[in-house]
Amino acid sequence: MPGADKETDLTERIEAFLADLKRGGSGTGPLRGSGEMARETTYLLRRITAQARWSSAGDLMEIIRNEGRRMTAAQPSETTVGNMVRRVLKIIREEYARSRGSSEETEQQESLHKLLTAGELSEETFREHFVHLKANVIEAINELLTELDGTTDNIAMQALEHIHSNEVIMTVGRSRTVEAFLKDAARKRKFHVIVAECAPFCQGHEMATGLSKVGIETTVIADAAIFAVMSRVNKVIIGTQTVLANGGLRAVNGTHSVALAARHHSTPLIICAPMFKLSPQFPNEEDTFHKFVSPHEVLPFTAGEILSKVNVHCPVFDYVPPELITLFISNIGGNAPSYIYRLMSELYHPEDHKL
């Protein structure tokens, strides 16, 4: 039966994606960038919308929520997956509201009065069946995909507003967004880039070779020299893995030291991050926040006997508090860290914050 075939095909794809997620985030930088991860997730969600069996918006949301939970459990550090799931859930809510004919304004306004009087009615209201809901949702997801495709270019377009000639810019590790940003500015302006190599994975080397190939004056420094050279740096431009709900960052190891050094020298810290990296998580206990990889990157097995007698840590991420950040540059423009909570309320519905 064609229906059963489609379903097994769908489950196969979902399983393949989950396996990929589990294998992917080994900490050496994901095998694919966050952008690709976001796109893959959205394709999968579109497929689920198209092929899964559902009759009302509530069913669809339930299916997507379940799949979303499984996907985030497979790789908790890859937050873009969860973000895309929440975006799609919000899309479904919006399309449902539009089909019902109620204006979007009243749905989105949150007030204390509404919180007190509403509550029990939320799930019930998604039981109605609309004929065109599927098509509308798929169309909206396609729009989301177009937005995802254009994020890097949108961010890179803003480069000339922020970089002037003869500047010294520091960056840490490797970020495709920052690379595109700097390359775009380099077409018209001459400046110097200092790349911190970001041990133990040394992604900074790849970034430096990429930048120097287009003729940008690049210097590679060791992590230890970050404070030493910071006094000559005009701006620090870095990418991040996740932007947290309070405006803080969850970025690659070593970013916190860079942020502190930048604050000491009053150097602006600019983050280039597309909107799909914004996650409704708040930073909680330090321990639940971290991800570790094999310590053989730090102290290889060739070190010998002492390996059994010492503890070696290799954390992958760092938390950077929002007070240290000057500006976020995203595909929708530049924002201060204090505005992030507002952007979040536009992207995600508060009930979806916990999948």
Place this chain on the structure above:
Amino acid sequence: GTSVVVYMVPQYSSIHIAAVVVSMFSTIICGFLFLLVVKRLPEHVQVDDPAVVKRLAKKLERQQIPLRSDYGYKVSLFSHLHQYSRKAPLTQLLSIPSTVIHPSIVRLGLQYSQGIVAGSNARSVALLHAFKQVIRDYTTPPNEELSRDLVNKLKPYISFLNQCRPLSASMGNAIKYIKKEISNIPSQCKEEEAKTKLLTCIDRYIEEKIVLAAKAISKYAIEKISDGDVILVYGYSSLVNNILCEAFEKSRKFRVIVVDSRPRLEGREALRRLVQRGISCTYVLISALSYILPEVSKVFLGAHALLANGYVMSRVGTSQIALVARTYNVPVLVCCETYKFCERVQTDSFVSNELDDPDDLMVTRKGKTQLENWQDVSSLGLLNLVYDVTPPDFVDLVITDLGMIPCTSVPVVLRVKNLDQ
């Protein structure tokens, strides 16, 4: 001075001439004093000045020492410093056996340039032992004074060692001491007697300034270590290692976190020695500092030199550790012997530093070396700094053999030392 005097006394010609003569003398004397007081800028921070480079080349030619050439593309901010490659040691350009330079000095120079002898204490002690050998093998030529001739013999050796690797502040102070001791040998002293005197002087210097100083510093520092402490150390400092081992022997209960950084990875040596003693250790790289600092109760750092304006010159990365420790309100203690105190002042890590071999930054991961052909790409540079300066506001305490002082008291100690001498 001349113009003022001429203006004042225009009509009396004899007084006029006398005034001119007096003013000329005074300017000459002032100029002379100026030259005495202001030290000449060392050559190794004036590489971008072609006149200085030419002067050095001439001096080395006179002393029959080969000139070492720079390697690789230098970052423009550091064009005033040398950058040598480890694969091209100076000894390749020497003829073996060398008639000008004593073999133990040649060996020492090679050990410095290859990084076999590293760390300011180790380098100073090795230098002093090599000089002892030189003095033992020295014979005064006829019609020459030992006190003058020996100093002149040492000059080309010092130039050679400087070419192999720029002298550290501790080595500079040791050399100053030796030169003073040699010049103070009275002329009627017999050669054997003079040589034994110099050898005992050097031994006493090592004993007092390095060994006993380490014991004194350990005594003070152990007071600062309490049971249950988590101590963070960076890289390999012989003094800090000494302190930790002695504290462990005095049955203090603590554990150590060793922070290390590429490309030197000196922390592994410190880790090995501490683990051998039985101290429980944790090892991280400097990028994991923000993760590990909430656990730390104290930070102990070593120093290469203490500058007269209170800045601490140490291995690159030290200032970063001090900065992040200050953010987490963890006390930072610097341990430094007084013979490393230096009269220079410096506010940033650019004007006077050392550039190590840039090829050290290359790394091969998963069979791929990203920066393999960095020389071919004209816009790519690698920077391997050796030292950096930590501002005194990041340092809470400096432990020296004279006691525990704040960073800003360094010029006081220097003044007291000068008065003593």
